[in-house]
Amino acid sequence: MVKIFITGGAGYVGSALVPRLLEKGYDVVVYDWYIYGNVLSSHPRLTEIKGDIRDREKLIQSVKGCDILIHLACISNDPSYELDPDLGKSINHDGFYNVLDAARENNVRRFIYASSSSVYGVKSEPNVIETASLEPLTDYSTFKAECERILQDAKTDMEWVIVRPATICxxxxxxxxxxxxxxxxxxxxxxxxxxxxxxxxxxxNINMNDMVRVYELLIEAPSEKINHQIFNAGYxxxxxxxxxxxxxxxxxxxxxxxxxxxxxxxxxxHINSDKVKKVLGFETKYxxxxxxxxxxxxxxxxxxxxxxxxxxxxxxxxxxxxx
Ligand SMILES: NC(=O)c1ccc[n+]([C@@H]2O[C@H](COP(=O)([O-])OP(=O)(O)OC[C@H]3O[C@@H](n4cnc5c(N)ncnc54)[C@H](O)[C@@H]3O)[C@@H](O)[C@H]2O)c1
Structure with a gap:
């Protein structure tokens, strides 16, 4: 049985993704600070841990036995980040090292990182593909880009993949x-x-149902298709x-x-999402x-x-x- 650990799994994306993964038969561990309360329904294969990714020891203990880690936890928009930039940085940047180390120390097989298409900044070309330069305009986007780099530079055999979602709706x-x-x-x-x-x-934009389908693909795709790859996800x-x-x-x-x-x-x-279609066969449905x-x-x-x-x-x- 594959066990999936999701930081920030009680947020907007998590609240749609977690029930879907449970429905598909996965074991799921949600590790969340529950800033926005808890809307997840209890389930025999769901373990919920109230925790902060800045609590390194607790995080490392909590990831034990998990095969795949999806990192969603974040102060996840510009205005919230700007409200307290020190808090934002401590979670969105410093906390990332804890999540990465917790995955490595527990021999997690695959690390899926939720970045953002905002890392590109504003581009004049109509087709912004994954190799375009990153010119983030805000601290939120800058640290998304920085965490991508930390992951790319990490010394590890763990598989990793980065997704850059459009705005979800x-x-x-x-x-x-x-x-x-x-x-x-x-x-x-x-x-x-x-x-x-x-x-x-x-x-x-991307419909939430399709966003969930992208995460399913990133969980299930063979290593050679996703390992060390970056995918835009927009429609x-x-x-x-x-x-x-x-x-x-x-x-x-x-x-x-x-x-x-x-x-x-x-x-x-604007972003181009041909790669996720070409490499993973992803077709939007919604x-x-x-x-x-x-x-x-x-x-x-x-x-x-x-x-x-x-x-x-x-x-x-x-x-x-x-x-
Ligand atoms: N929603 C979008 O349109 C969108 C677009 C691009 C990228 N993303 C990325 O996807 C991820 C999920 O987005 P979302 O819309 O679900 O965000 P969200 O704000 O709804 O959820 C984030 C979750 O992280 C938790 N969290 C925050 N700080 C934490 C901490 N220190 N420790 C543990 N948990 C913590 C919150 O309690 C919340 O449940 C984020 O990383 C976001 O940047 C989202």
Whole structure:
């Protein structure tokens, strides 16, 4: 039985990934600080450990017996990071060494690192592939890039693979409403108004269901296909204006208005994800429209409570309370 250790497994991605891995028969250990509470349901093959990746000894003890480690734990957006850069660095950078050492000391077979497509910064070329130079613009992205380098330089026989996800969208039990598609959707649902700053800037997106499928592939692919590789994981590169139009058409409410505000922030991100398709045979199955639909369904079923104000949906609001 393969045992998978997931740092940050109670977060947005983890709350969708963990149930899927349990359903597939894996043993799963979640190691999380539970900043945003715990939405994971108990399961006979799930072990949950409340811990901080900065607690090196506890982490090393906890990884014992695990075959694969997925490192998701992170202060996972720019504003939350900037709230307390020392705390951010201690987790996103210094904590990475602990996770790496815990994997090595316990002879973990495969280390999967969740980096981010934000490591590229802003590029003018339309197809940003994995070999493009890294020009991160914020501390959050800088340390994502730095941890990639630490992993690449690590002296180890352990298999490792890096994934650079686009912005994820769609419903998950630990919901984040501070991500582009999700923000526009909740505003349209609650305020019947979508505020668009600029509108032409491109954003790369990936539906949560596809993101989970990418992690499944990274767990299951043979070593020769993934070892020492980096994969972008994105699907639709869409302008903010286009996302807003999709939100309006999925909700199908003509009263929804757009409020366009000019902006000086013309940062435009787009990534190419041909490699994950070519090497691992990954085909996306879910669209941004599907993600919007999943949020609308969740909202209509009362699964999103106080969507504009609930700190649990907004990393920055919870971090403000924590610090
Ligand atoms: N969500 C996205 O759109 C996206 C895009 C690109 C990359 N990523 C990366 O994927 C990973 C998961 O993202 P997410 O959206 O699920 O983030 P999230 O903020 O929802 O989850 C992060 C989890 O890490 C935990 N955590 C934070 N600090 C910790 C610590 N010191 N010790 C133990 N646990 C700690 C939190 O409690 C939380 O459960 C992150 O590394 C993120 O940078 C996410």
């Amino acid at each position: 769609g419903y998950a039990p630990r919901l984040r409403l501070d991500l582009s598609v999700n923000i526009l959707t909740i505003h349209a649902l609650i305020h019947k108004k979508i505020k668009i700053f600029g509108g032409d800037q491109l954003r790369p 639709q590169n869409l302008s903010i204006q286009k996302i807003a139009e999709l939100v309006k058409s999925v909700i199908n409410d003509p009263s929804i208005q757009f409020e366009v505000t000019p902006t000086n922030d013309h940062r435009s991100y 669209t941004v429209e599907d993600a919007i639909r999943s949020l609308v369904d969740a909202y209509n079923h009362g699964l999103i409570v106080d969507g504009m104000n609930n700190p649990l949906y907004y990393n920055i609001k919870t971090m403000q309370k924590l610090i």
